[in-house]
Amino acid sequence: MFERMGGEAFAERARTELLATGARARKRTDETRDELTQQEKRVAQLAAEGATNAEIAAQLFISPSTVQYHLRKVFRNLGVRSRTQLARMFLRDEQAHGRSTSPVR
Numbered sequence: 711m712f713e714r715m716g717g718e719a720f721a722e723r724a725r726t727e728l729l730a731t732g733a734r735a736r737k738r739t740d741e742t743r744d745e746l747t748q749q750e751k752r753v754a755q756l757a758a759e760g761a762t763n764a765e766i767a768a769q770l771f772i773s774p775s776t777v778q779y780h781l782r783k784v785f786r787n788l789g790v791r792s793r794t795q796l797a798r799m800f801l802r803d804e805q806a807h808g809r810s811t812s813p814v815r
Contacts, residue, residue, distance in 0.1 A: 727771065746787055753780040757793050758800040 712721035746754065749770070756766045763777040770777075790796050 746784060750780050750784050750787075753777055754784045754788070754796060755800070757781060757784075758797040760793075760797070 712718070712724060749772075752770060753766055756769065761769070763774045763781075766772075766777045767774045784796070785791060788796065788799060790799060
């Protein structure tokens, strides 16, 4: 419906939100312990781009405390201690691959 009305950006956002809410939580195993969930990846990318917790929360329709929770897991899984280190990791990965990507697995 959004696309028919010329709202491609809204259509993409709706698609992303539906995917996020429809995804099932996977079991954490030794093999997947360090992998980030889709939501963690999205939070990490936005934080690396300089968004505040409140901005991330508003964009992803979650609470700021949920953003904090995801960031704690991201930091632990990626072995970083700050948003600056996270941003540097994203920048290094982008430079290494010559495209906009994230270092998250």
